[in-house]
Structures are given as structure tokens and as C-alpha cells.
Amino acid sequence: MKTLIFLRSSIVSACLLFCGAVFGQGVAVSDNVDQSIERGLTYLANVQYPNGAFPQNHGEAGSISALAGMAWLAKGYTPGSGKYGENINRSIDYILSIATKDGFLGEKEPGNGKMYCHSICTLFLSEISGMVDEMRQKRIDAVLPLAVKILLDAQNVRKSERDKGGWRYQRNSSDSDMSCTGWALMALRSSRLNGGRVPSDAIDRAVAYVRRQHNEGEGSFVYQLGGESYAVTLTGAGILCLELCGKHNDPYSRRAVNYLMRAYPELLHQGNRSYGMYYTAQGLFQLGGDGWKVFEDWMYRVWIPRQRADGSWVEEERSAPYNTALLVLAFTVPYRQLPIYQRDETVDED
Secondary structure (H helix, E strand, O other): OHHHHHHHHHHHHHHHHHHHHHHOOOOOOOHHHHHHHHHHHHHHHHHOOOOOOOOOOOOOOOHHHHHHHHHHHHOOOOOOOOOOHHHHHHHHHHHHHOOOOOOOOOOOOOOOOHHHHHHHHHHHHHHHOOOOOHHHHHHHHHHHHHHHHHHHHHHOOOOOOOOOOOEOOOOOOOOOEHHHHHHHHHHHHHHHHOOOOOOHHHHHHHHHHHHHOEOOOOOOEOOOOOOOOOHHHHHHHHHHHHHHOOOOOOHHHHHHHHHHHHHHHHHHHOOOHHHHHHHHHHHHHHHOHHHHHHHHHHHHHHHHHHOOOOOOOOOOOOOHHHHHHHHHHHHOHHHOOOHHHOOOOOOOOO
């Protein structure tokens, strides 16, 4: 495990140096996009509390600390050094501080989305593992395997055929939904890529669940089988999950791209639209091609003017830090910095 972490740290460091040199010069993204991203990251740094939590709704739950931490990483900043190094460390420390003895990271979530919070925090700790100082690495090594076990145990709760393989709001939920499953699957996939003990069967069962949420006629992925709710916001999640789990150019994903090419402008008017933007950008980027190019142009053209003077995005859900972190994660996909979001480089080849 330590060898894997060392190798991953070296690879990630090299990637960050290379991508910082290339993308930081405005080769892959225009100056106005880069400046918008920086304004968003500066806003997140300015409002983060000294203990690593955030203001506004759900700011002390841990998930926004994790999303902000990944947003800084997504631009190439690293823990402990540089412009946002201390902010990243604060996010790490806060998330570790709220872990229960058995490794649960969702206890401080005040609503019914405790497993959302746990999955997002687990994903962040997995992504950051191997990049931190020795003291923090020891703390992550103590918490992360426990956090992963909680996800595996929650997946193994007895469920109906419809819900097998997925996750929902609580550790003991007997049903599943596409939204919570997306975060949990990414956390497990990240951990497995980082040498964690995640059985391949757990990934396979989660992928099977994701595929069952696909409406073949429409081409969309839905919140729960049998309905069309949140199809616009969650179709990108279906693409992303399949791509990250090695199901490249899957027929399900191809149908989903065709659906999104008809539906993506509706994201501007959806509930949970920041969340939808995050997943749509990540999913379409993984597939590349004309779908990503069309969406990319629309995303920057429409959403940069919505950014406020302080660098935040204020949409209808959650909080400004939440919205801002998700939109920065959408904007930064061309930087290819976070290990979980690395893309097959042949996707745009003829």
C-alpha cells in the first residue's frame, strides 16, 4: 500500500507540474475561463473558516470542505504549499476531525443526506492520499479504510432487485438512488485505483445498478428506475460512472450523449443545477468529441456571466460555497488534474 501511495504521489506530482506548465499558460482554456476559475477559488479561500468548515447551509457537514478541496486540486494546487496549500490542509483536517470512531464522515450532516456527505468526503480523502505530509497521511490511513468499509457495508444491505448495488441517504437504507450512488461509486473507484481494498464485485454491482437507471428510449439516466425525475441533472452522472469504471464508449453512454445534446440548455432552469453542471461537464469531457465541444462552449459562455463580483455563484440550492465549488469543478475538467477524472487520451482521435 505504501509503495502504491508513493508511486501515485510521484505520478500526480509530475502531472501537476506538466499540466500547470501547459494549461496554466492558457493553451487549453482561454484567459477569461482561467480568471473565472481563479475568482471562484479565491472566493472559497476567503470564506473558509479557520477550522476548515464553511459558512451557510451544510457548511459544517464536511462535504463542502471536500468539494472545495477538490476544486483547489482540480486547478493544480497542492496541499501545504502554494497559493491555496493551507486551505487544502484545513479541509483535510476538518474532515478528519469529524470522523467517528468507525470512520463515518457524514455524522454532522443535519439533513437526510448523511451518505452523500460520507461519500464526498471519502472521495476527497482518497484523492488527496499520497499528496500530503507524513502526519496527515497517517491520519488518512487510519480513517480511509474504515470509511470505505462503511460504503461497502451500505451497499450490502439487503435490497430489492431494483435497488441492489446502489446507495441512498443512510447507512442502512434498503433502497437506492442514482444521485447518491454516483458519489459512492466514485469514492470506491478512487480508493481501488489508489490501492484500497475494494472488491471488483462491488464496482461491478454498482455499475449494474447505474445501467438499470437508464431509459433506453429517451437515452437519459434517472433518479430511480420507473420515473423521469432529475433526468437532465443526472444523465451526466451515468456517463461519468460508466466511463470511470472502464466502460468506455458504452452504448448506454452514447445514447445519453444524444439525450444531453437535446436537453443540456435546460440545465439553466433545473433544480440542483450546479450539481447537474458538475456531472454533465465531467461526463461529456470523458467521452470527448463534438458533444463535449458543444457543451464546453455553452458552459463558459452562459455561466461565466452568472458569476458574482466576489467570485461566487449563487444559485437556488444549498449555499454559495457549494455552488461555487461544483461549478469550478465543472470548469476545470480540461486541466485533468484529479486522479479520478483522468481521461483516456485516445477519445478525441479519429
